[in-house]
Amino acid sequence: MTPPTDGDQASDLSLVDALAQLSFLVQGALIDATAGHDLSIIQTRLLGILRDREPTMNELGGYLGLDKSSITGLVDRAERRGLVRRTASTRDRRAVQVSITDEGRHVGELVALKFEQRIAAITGRLTNAERARLATLATRISGSA
Amino acid sequence: MTPPTDGDQASDLSLVDALAQLSFLVQGALIDATAGHDLSIIQTRLLGILRDREPTMNELGGYLGLDKSSITGLVDRAERRGLVRRTASTRDRRAVQVSITDEGRHVGELVALKFEQRIAAITGRLTNAERARLATLATRISGSA
DNA sequence: TATTGTTATACTCTATAACTATA
DNA sequence: TATAGTTATAGAGTATAACAATA
Numbered sequence: 001m002t003p004p005t006d007g008d009q010a011s012d013l014s015l016v017d018a019l020a021q022l023s024f025l026v027q028g029a030l031i032d033a034t035a036g037h038d039l040s041i042i043q044t045r046l047l048g049i050l051r052d053r054e055p056t057m058n059e060l061g062g063y064l065g066l067d068k069s070s071i072t073g074l075v076d077r078a079e080r081r082g083l084v085r086r087t088a089s090t091r092d093r094r095a096v097q098v099s100i101t102d103e104g105r106h107v108g109e110l111v112a113l114k115f116e117q118r119i120a121a122i123t124g125r126l127t128n129a130e131r132a133r134l135a136t137l138a139t140r141i142s143g144s145a
Numbered sequence: 146m147t148p149p150t151d152g153d154q155a156s157d158l159s160l161v162d163a164l165a166q167l168s169f170l171v172q173g174a175l176i177d178a179t180a181g182h183d184l185s186i187i188q189t190r191l192l193g194i195l196r197d198r199e200p201t202m203n204e205l206g207g208y209l210g211l212d213k214s215s216i217t218g219l220v221d222r223a224e225r226r227g228l229v230r231r232t233a234s235t236r237d238r239r240a241v242q243v244s245i246t247d248e249g250r251h252v253g254e255l256v257a258l259k260f261e262q263r264i265a266a267i268t269g270r271l272t273n274a275e276r277a278r279l280a281t282l283a284t285r286i287s288g289s290a
Numbered sequence: 291t292a293t294t295g296t297t298a299t300a301c302t303c304t305a306t307a308a309c310t311a312t313a
Numbered sequence: 314t315a316t317a318g319t320t321a322t323a324g325a326g327t328a329t330a331a332c333a334a335t336a
Binding site: 185187188211212214215218219222237238239240 | 324325326327328329330334335336
Binding site: 011012013014015016018019020021022023025026027030115116119122123125126130131132133134135136137138139140141142 | 156157158159160161163164165166167168170171172175260261264267268270271275276277278279280281282283284285286287
């Protein structure tokens with residue numbers, strides 16, 4: 001987490017330190033974007049997942065990597081705020097389906113917009129070409145391309 | 146947070162999405178690295194700060210961006226585990242200085258090592274040149290160079 | 291009066307274990 | 314028996330407000 005490695009420029013942080021710092025910056029931007037709407041990061045992720053899905057509680061646990069009991073509380077709080085809604089599954093009477101409300105969709109869009117603005121500010125010192133290169137590298141790491 | 150912008154390659158995520166995903170990946174790596182030692186991310190950050198500093202509670206709040214009451218609890222739990230220690234300040238009798246114990250330093254090193262390994266795994270599909278470019282870009286964003 | 295730190299309190303988030311109701 | 318979801322409970326992490334000690 002400290003000694004410079006192979007291809008580093010003299011003044012660069014190690015890849016490990018640079019990625020750690022970058023991740024904290026981005027998470028901070030996300031917190032900034034959500035805090036104004038009294039949302040947490042996990043609530044925002046929930047809204048993002050529900051944007052184009054209507055999963056069961058169980059599937060939600062899979063998406064978020066959380067225990068089912070955690071999902072219960074998470075959805076409880078979001079439902080209390082009118083952001084999501086529970087409906088009985090028609091196929092399995094044990095199951096519950098979760099969907100986003102208009103209000104939830106609206107808030108999600110506002111947060112996403114603010115997050116974009118914060119990222120734009122953060123990457124402000126990069127050129128367009130550098131931003132594109134960064135997007136390419138980050139995409140390759142995330143495995144989506 | 147969705148429509149592709151200027152210099153994107155066809156299959157790349159938007160810069161915003163790519164950075165968000167990358168940050169979750171890196172934070173996940175950090176959680177993996179800390180979980181084996183029953184530490185949280187914030188506790189690990191605390192150890193990292195104390196690695197070469199002996200701040201007051203107040204200064205610690207500045208480093209971590211937390212309220213002083215949160216610092217009290219954070220240091221309480223770390224002290225209970227023998228990772229840090231409180232000592233009275235000699236200059237200001239209201240102030241408390243926080244330092245890391247040998248045990249805390251040891252645990253911090255283990256976590257850092259595991260984190261490095263996780264990052265190495267995550268960036269495994271990049272070439273050395275790409276890793277260097279990524280470190281450069283991330284460093285420039287973080288403002289440390 | 292202002293500042294440092296703690297305490298009391300409250301809420302979110304997370305997990306484990308026990309439970310209910312289906313399947 | 315196994316699975317879906319909830320409840321009870323516990324602990325970490327965070328904040329606000331009130332307080333004691335010191336500056």
